[in-house]
Amino acid sequence: MRIAITGGTGFVGSHLASHLAEQGHELVLVSRGKRPSGAPGAAVTRVAADVVSGSGLVAAFGGCDAVVNLVAVIVERREQTFDAVNREGAAKVAHAAMEAGVTHLVHLSAIGADPDPRLGYLASKWSGEQAIRISGISHTIIRSSLVFGPGDGFFVKLARLIRRTPxxxxxxxxxxxxxxxxxxxxxxxxxxxxxxxxxxxxxRVFAIGGPDHLSYEQIVDIIRREVLSLPRIKVHVPVPAIRPVAALMAAVMRDPLVTPAQLDLLGHHNITVTGAVAADFGFEPQRFADRVSYLRRRSR
Ligand SMILES: NC(=O)c1ccc[n+]([C@@H]2O[C@H](COP(=O)([O-])OP(=O)(O)OC[C@H]3O[C@@H](n4cnc5c(N)ncnc54)[C@H](OP(=O)(O)O)[C@@H]3O)[C@@H](O)[C@H]2O)c1
Incomplete structure (x- = not known):
């Protein structure tokens, strides 16, 4: 197949591109081109387009059998708001895909997607799903729990925070x-x-997650064992006390250690059944605790 991946240069996108290229697909990686990306393979084309303005999307999708939409923001910046990118951007991708004659749109959403407007990011992920549904394009929606792996935006930062605690x-x-x-x-x-x-x-809406339900504290403990040689005493800090710090970080830092949207995630369990991937996709997903050695590498 010829497959366009919007957000194909991001964390999930770059891993997906490697996987689909290995399967022999021809790929079009679509993004604004704001971040460095690996060397293109023979069957990989990079195209600049913007889901907020919609510019370049129809041309990028021309001749494609399918589109995978991976564009979303977890921190709002200038015109990159939750609504503009996660909802309206999803609608623009769906409409452009239809105009280009694409017959299947796979949209990656998030477990916890919910219409409650107080949930910011998760509410915009819910609205993005609705935008795809009402667009009329044939689609598949997959809601994922937190994703880990080299270059992730959650576990790598948690490891950095743990490593930097004096x-x-x-x-x-x-x-x-x-x-x-x-x-x-x-x-x-x-x-x-x-x-x-x-x-x-x-x-159907598919919810996917790994083989274990882990509490946030268990996740911290797994990472701590991986990145620190000695055990540490832990202290629980109420989320409302961290929220202003997270808001400040999001406002002034390019790559904040923690974001208000990530704190929102701590307010609700972010899980599906543990056998979801085996039941719906026919394979056993990897255990987080067995695959955290990448967190030993220091990053900024
Ligand atoms: N990571 C997780 O734990 C997780 C969990 C559940 C669901 N998800 C979902 O998975 C998807 C991918 O997440 P990710 O972590 O891979 O995100 P990411 O690393 O931040 O990548 C975002 C991608 O979107 C592109 N992009 C951003 N704004 C754009 C715009 N206006 N127009 C065109 N392209 C734009 C970026 O490239 P440029 O900046 O160069 O444009 C980049 O390629 C998202 O939908 C997210 O909600 C992720």
């Missing part, structure tokens, strides 16, 4: 640490998307 300080845990997550490896997300592409459109 030796005599207790490790801060945001909230009560009991919120459940189901980390899924980025390679497994790519496999699920690849299988969805091969199968064709499906009106």
């Amino acid at each position: 030796p005599l300080f207790p490790l801060p845990i945001a909230g009560d640490g009991r919120t459940l997550f189901q980390p899924i490896a980025v390679q497994d997300v790519a496999r699920c998307i690849g299988i969805a592409l091969e199968r064709g459109p499906d009106s």
Whole structure:
């Protein structure tokens, strides 16, 4: 197949591109071109387009059998708002795909997508799903739990925070640490998307996660064991006390350690059934605890 991946240069996108290229597909990686990306393979074309303005999308999708939409923001910046990118951008991708004659749109959403407008990011992910549904394009929607792997935006930062906590300080845990997550490896997300592409459109919403439900505190403990040689005392810090710091970081830092949207995630369990990937996609996903050695590498 010839497949366009909007957001194909991002974290999930670059892993998906490697996976689909290995399967022999021809790829068009679509993004604004704001970040460096690996050397293009023989069957990979890079195209600049913007889901906020819609410019370049129809041309990028020309001749494609399918489009995978991976564009979303978790921090709002200038014109890159949750609404403009995660909802309206999804609508623009769907309409451009239809105009280009594409017959299948796979859209990656998030577990916890919810119409409650107080949830910011998660509300915009829900609205993005609705935009795809009402556009009329044949589609598959996959909702993922937190994704881990080299280059991720959550676990790498948590490891950095843990590593940077001075030796005599207790490790801060945001909230009560009991919120459940189901980390899924980025390679497994790519496999699920690849299988969805091969199968064709499906009106069900698929929720995917790894094989374990892990509390936030268990995740911190797994990472701590991986990146620190000595155990540390932990201290629970109420989320409302961290929120202003997260808002400030999001406003002034290009790559904030923690974002308000990530704090929102701590307010709700972010899980599906543990056998979801095996039941819907026919393979056993990898365990987070077995695959965290990439977090030992230091990043900024
Ligand atoms: N990472 C997770 O844990 C996780 C969990 C659940 C669901 N998801 C979903 O998975 C998808 C991919 O997430 P990710 O972590 O891979 O994101 P990411 O690393 O931030 O990548 C975002 C991609 O979108 C492109 N992009 C951003 N704004 C754009 C615009 N206006 N027009 C065109 N392209 C634009 C970026 O390239 P440029 O900046 O160069 O344009 C980049 O290629 C998202 O839909 C996210 O909601 C992720």
